[in-house]
Structure formats: C-alpha cells, structure tokens
Amino acid sequence: MAADNKQFDFTEGSIMRKMILFASPIFLGNLLQSSYQIIDSLWVGNLMGAEALGAVSISATVIFTVLSFIIGINSATLTVLSQRKGAADEEGLKQSLNAFVFVLGILSIFLGVAGFILAPYILAWMGTPESIHSMAANYLRINFTGIVFLFGYNFIGTVLRAVGDSKTPLRFIMVAVLLNTVLDPLFISVFGFGMEGAAAATVLAQGSAFLFGIIYSILKRGLPFTLPTLPPIEEFRRIFKLGLPSGISMMAISGGVLAIMTVVTSFGESVVSGYGAAQRIDSLIMLPSTTLGSAITSMSGQNIGAHKWERVNEIAKSGLILIFGVALTISTVVFISADLLMGMFVDDEETIAFGAEYLRIVAFFYPFLGINFVLNGIVRSSGAVLQVLVLNIISFWALRFPLAWLFSSIFGETGIGIGVGCSFILSSVAAVLYFKWGKWRNIDIFSNEKERG
Numbered sequence: 519m520a521a522d523n524k525q526f527d528f529t530e531g532s533i534m535r536k537m538i539l540f541a542s543p544i545f546l547g548n549l550l551q552s553s554y555q556i557i558d559s560l561w562v563g564n565l566m567g568a569e570a571l572g573a574v575s576i577s578a579t580v581i582f583t584v585l586s587f588i589i590g591i592n593s594a595t596l597t598v599l600s601q602r603k604g605a606a607d608e609e610g611l612k613q614s615l616n617a618f619v620f621v622l623g624i625l626s627i628f629l630g631v632a633g634f635i636l637a638p639y640i641l642a643w644m645g646t647p648e649s650i651h652s653m654a655a656n657y658l659r660i661n662f663t664g665i666v667f668l669f670g671y672n673f674i675g676t677v678l679r680a681v682g683d684s685k686t687p688l689r690f691i692m693v694a695v696l697l698n699t700v701l702d703p704l705f706i707s708v709f710g711f712g713m714e715g716a717a718a719a720t721v722l723a724q725g726s727a728f729l730f731g732i733i734y735s736i737l738k739r740g741l742p743f744t745l746p747t748l749p750p751i752e753e754f755r756r757i758f759k760l761g762l763p764s765g766i767s768m769m770a771i772s773g774g775v776l777a778i779m780t781v782v783t784s785f786g787e788s789v790v791s792g793y794g795a796a797q798r799i800d801s802l803i804m805l806p807s808t809t810l811g812s813a814i815t816s817m818s819g820q821n822i823g824a825h826k827w828e829r830v831n832e833i834a835k836s837g838l839i840l841i842f843g844v845a846l847t848i849s850t851v852v853f854i855s856a857d858l859l860m861g862m863f864v865d866d867e868e869t870i871a872f873g874a875e876y877l878r879i880v881a882f883f884y885p886f887l888g889i890n891f892v893l894n895g896i897v898r899s900s901g902a903v904l905q906v907l908v909l910n911i912i913s914f915w916a917l918r919f920p921l922a923w924l925f926s927s928i929f930g931e932t933g934i935g936i937g938v939g940c941s942f943i944l945s946s947v948a949a950v951l952y953f954k955w956g957k958w959r960n961i962d963i964f965s966n967e968k969e970r971g
Contacts, residue, residue, distance in 0.1 A: 525681050525682035525683045526539075526540050526682035526683075526684075527682065527820070528540075528604075528682065528816070528817040528818075528820045528821060528829075528833075529604060529820055529821055529824045529826055529829065533817075533829065533832050533833055533836050534836045534839075534840070536817070537810075537813060537814075537817065537833070537836055537837065537840065538840070540682070540684050540813050540816070540817070541684070541809050541810055541813040542684075543684040543685045543687070543688050544679065544684045544687075544809045544812055544813050545805060545806065545809040546688055547675065547684075547687050547688050547691045548805050548808060548809050548812075549802070549805055550688070550691040550692060550694075550695045551672075551691055551695075552798075552801045552802060552805060553695050553699075556798045556801075556802075557695070557698055557699055557702055558574055558698075558702060558716045558720060559571055559574055559575070559794070559795060559798050559863055560862065560863060561702040561703055561706055561716060562574050562706065562713065562716050563795070563863045563864045564863075564864075565703070565706050565707050566706070566712065566713065567864075568787070568788070568791045568864050568866045568869055569649055569650050569653070569787065569791070570650070570653060570712075570713060571791050571794060571795065571863065571864055571869075572647070572650050572654075572787055572790045572791040572794055573650040573653040573654035573657060573713065574654075574657060574713075574716070574794070575790065575791065575793070575794020575795070575797065576641065576644065576646055576650070576654050576779065576783075576790065576794070577641075577654045577657045577658040577661065578794075578797075579644075579772075579775055579776055579779050580633075580637070580640055580641065580644070580658055580776070581633075581658065581661055581662075582772050582775065583769070583772035583773060583775065583776050587625070587629070587765040587766070587768060587769050588622060588625050588626055588629060588669055588765070589672075589765075589768050590761065590763075590764035590765035590766065590767055590768030590769065591618075591621070591622060591625065591757070591761035591762070591764055591765045592618075592622060592669075592672065592673055592676055593676075593764045593768070593815070593898065594618075594757065594760040594761040594764045594903065595618050595673070595676050595677060595680060596676060596679065596680050596812070596815045596816055596819060596898075596899070597760055597815065597819055597898060597899055597900075597901055597903070597963065598614050598618075598680075598756065598757075598760065598963065599611060599614060599615065599677060599680035599681065600680045600681075600815065600816045600819030600820050600823065600899065601819050601820070601822060601823035601899075601963065601964070602614060602823065603680060603681050603682065603819075603820055603823065604819060604820035604821060604822065604823025604824040605823040605824065605964075611681075612744075613749070613750070613753060614753060614756075615677060615741075615743065616744060616746055616747060616749060616753075617749035617750075617753035617754065617756075617757055618673070618677075618757065619673075619743070619746045620746040620747070620748065620749055621749075621754070621757050621761070622669065622673060623666075623746060626665055626666050626669040626670075627665075627666060629665060630662050630663065630664075630665035630666060631662075633658070633659075633662040633665065634659050634662040634663065637655050637658040637659050637662065638651070638655045640658075641654050641655055641658070644776065644779060644780055644783060645780055645783040645784065646783065647783070647786075647787055647790070649787070650787070653713045656713055656714050656717070657713050657714070657716065657717045658717075660714060660717035660718055660721060661717050661720065661721065663721060664720070664721030664722075664724050664725060666728075667721065667724040667725040667727070667728040668724050670728040670731065670732070671690045671691075671694065671724065671727045671728040671730075671731040674687070674690065674728075674731040674732065674735050674741075675687030675690060675691070675731075677735075677741060678735070678741070679812065679813075679816050680816055680819070681741075682816065682820070684813070686734070686735070687731075689730070689734065690727045690728075690730055690731040690734070691727065693723075693726060693727045693730050694723045694724055694726065694727035695723070696723075697719075697722065697723035697726055697727075698719055698720055698723040701718075701719035701722060701723060702715075702716055702719045702720075704719070705718055705719045706719075756963065759963075760901060760903050760963065761903075763903040763904040763906070763907045764898070764903045764906070764907070766907055767903065767906055767907040767910045767911075770907065770910045770911045770914055770915065771910050771913075771914055773914070773915075774913075774914025774915055774918055774919050775914075777914075777915075777919040778918065778919055778922050778934070778938070779793075781919075781922055781923050781926055781934060782931075782934060785926075785930070785931045788866065788868040788869050788872060789872050789931050791864060791866065791869045792860070792864075792868070792869040792870065792871070792872035792873035792876070793872065793873065793876065793934070795860055795863040795864055795869065795873045796860065796872075796873035796874075796876045796877050798863065799852065799856075799859050799860070799873075799877060800877070800880070802848075802852075803845070803848055803849060803852055803881065803884050804884065804887065806841060806844040806845055806848065806888065807841055807845060807884070807887055807888040807890075807891040807892075808891060810837050810840065810841050810888070810891060810892055810895070811891030811892060811894065811895035812895065813895075814833055814834075814837050814892055814895040814896055814899070815895045815896070815898055815899045816899075817833050817899075818830045818833050818834075818895070818896045818899040818900075819899035821833070822899060822900055827959065830896060833896065834892065834893065834896055834953070837892040837895075837896075838888075838889065838892055838893075841885070841888035841889070841891070841892055842885050842888060842889075844888075845884045845885040845887075845888045846882075846885050848884075849881040849882050849884050849885065850881075850882075852877055852881045853877070853878050853881040853882065856873075856874035856875075856877040856878050856881075857870060857874045859874075859877070860873040860874045860877070872931060875932060875935070876934065876935040877935075878935075879932070879935030879936055879939055880935045880938055880939045880942075882939075883938075883939035883940075883942040883943065884942065886942040886943045886945075886946040887942045887945075887946070889946040889949055889950065890909075890913065890942075890945055890946055890949045893949045893950065893952075893953040894906050894909060894910075894949055896953070897909075897952065897953060897956070897958045900958045900959065900961050900963075901961045901962075901963035902956070902958035902961050905952060905956060905958055909945070909948055909949060909952060912945065912948050913941065913945035913948070914941075917940075917941035917944050917945055918937070918938055918941035918945070920937075921936075921937035921938070921940050921941050922934050922937035922938055922941075923937070924937060925937035925940075
C-alpha cells in the first residue's frame, strides 16, 4: 500500500491480511449505509407506529428494485477499473471512468423521473394494504427525487475501492448518516412533517454526502474526474457488454426480493411490518458477505489484470474461510437476541413475534449465502457477468421465491423463512459448481484493445 495515496496493491503480499484491512472499511461503510433505512425505520416505527413502519419497509424494497439496474452497471466499474489498475493503465483508467460517469448519470436521472411517476402504481401492483398505500407513495416519491445523490456518492466510493482505497468512502457515508440521524426526528416530529419528513431528511443527507464526495475526491485524492463527455464507441460497448448483464442480474435479485414481498403482503399488516423490521436486521447479517463480495472483486480484478491466477485461487480460499467464521458468529448473536432486536423497531406483539421467528429460522443459513458472494465476486471480476446473471436467476427465481411461496402455502407465514433458508444452501451449491468447472477464466474484457495494439 502506498503511503501517499492509501491504495492497496493486491498483486503481492499477504492475501488474508490485506483482505481484512481492505474489507474492514468497506464493512463499516456498508454498516453505515444500511443504517439509512434502519434509522428511518427506528424513528418512524417509534414515533408513528407499526403501519408507518410497514410503509417504509415496502418503499425500501421498491427503491432497491428500481435502483438495482444502475447498481448492477456500477458493479461493472469494479471489474473494469480494478483490471485497469492491475495492468497499470492510467490513461485507460481515466477513459473508462469518464464513460461510466456519462452513462450512469443519464440512467440515474431517467430512473428518478420514472420512479417518481410510477410509484403509486408499483405499490398497488405489490398488493400494498390500502391503509398504508398513501404514506408509502409519498415516502417513495420524495426518495426518488434524490436518486442522483444516492447514486453519486456510492459511485465515487466504488471508484475509490477499484483502485484500492476503501477508507476514503467512509468519510462520505459518515456525513450522510450523521445528518440523517439528526434530521429524521426533527423533520418527523419537531417540524411535524411525518413520513414525508423522514424521506426529505434522507434526500438532504445524501445530497450533502454527494457534494462532499466530489470535492474531496478531486482535491484530496486526485481521482481523474472531469466534466463528462461523450465516450468512444468502444467504451460504450464495454460498459453495456459488462453492465447490462450486471444490471439485469441486480434486477433479478431485487425482483426476487419484490416477489417475496408479494408473498409477505398476503398475510396482512402485522406480517408485513414484522418482515420489514426483520429485513433491516437481516441486512446486517448479510453485511460481511456483501462486503467480502465487493472487496474480493477488487482484489481478484487486480490480479486478473496482472495475470496472477494462483493468487486469485488463494483469494477464493481466504475469502471462504473468513466469511464462514464471521457469518456463523453473527448468526449466533442474532438467533439469541432476535426478540430484543425486533423490539428496537416496534412494540406491537404480533409484529415482534413474526419478525423474531423469521430471524431465528434464517440465521444459520447465512454462511451458505456467503459462499455465493465470495465465489460470484471472483467470477464477476473476470468479466463473466452473464454467467453471474444466470446464477442469480437460479438463486432467486428458481429457488428462493418458489420455495418461499411453496413453504408458506404449507406452513403459513412461518414457511417464508424456511423457503428462504433452503434456497441459500442450494444456490451455494450452484456457485461452487460453476466456480470449479466454469469457463470464466478464459474471458478477456480488453481483447479488442490488445488486437488493435
């Protein structure tokens, strides 16, 4: 790691040590990022009640679904820029960065406008209970007005991680979370804005973080950001060749989450609220897995760019050992304290009962989900995004949603957790099989450049 720019070189040195040092700031950042919806849920649930909490929970699912396409294309940033970094191609890094800013900026504006217009119709299609539909729609529309801010500071963080800097993005996220924590109770209760106040506080916090991120990254970190210009056609091709499958992959994931929510809504408001609160805790259990998936994409991407395949295999082994130990520890804590954790969000007995039961059922299945994130992160770093799309479709649409529906039909709301847990095991088997015998190692995302050279 260079002392002057705090960037890791993953092509040499101890893999496990660098993995922990690099992943730790990403974990803290993801933890803070997850606290957005958790903070909203805590304040809304305690100040406005279980119905308002249900409205926030359903809205959060929609936001994730609509944003997923951009998030997926953004993940292609890690693949391209980390390989550029590993190959020491500074000019290529600058060119690819401009192209991603141009494409993702336009897409985020488009989805923000579309989401604002379609919000009430999406909620109605999901079967949102009439009693919370209006609250959810207002919350959702205000959030869509800030989609560019949400995308912007997350994109800057992705770029920094691609070049080996996982600490700087923490600064942006801390600004956003601290502002959101302070502004939420003020806007909800003191100013009397209610649900709309919670959404406005989040948008204002995200906008502040975005502005801070741009200024800090250019002036202090020296990232080659410029005013976006129309990229060369070759960059367009590369972005959409990698980004479209990644975007569709994320939509497959979020669409599966949305589909499961349609199963949940069929059991009434208490289950919706309990599931929503459980998902906030559920997201914390997943953080080590999502963190390592992101970190490993950067690590393996640099080594693929440098053609060091033995280190790629060692990264896989170290990642699996680390995620299994961490996920198992967190799952144990959640299993023991499920009722206490649910009680932080709401005081309704039925809501707490369902949420705690769900958490206890799925808790010990999460180490298997970690296998997916680690192995798919490595596969994705090679540019095998279409293959990861297929794996995600299998995971959510062939396994998770059908099993959640099937077991809920047999065991009632208890079956939701059983189906989700079983899907984690089966999808991890698919991930292992493809990592071991798939042809992802043969992919070269810069082959056209090399042929021209």
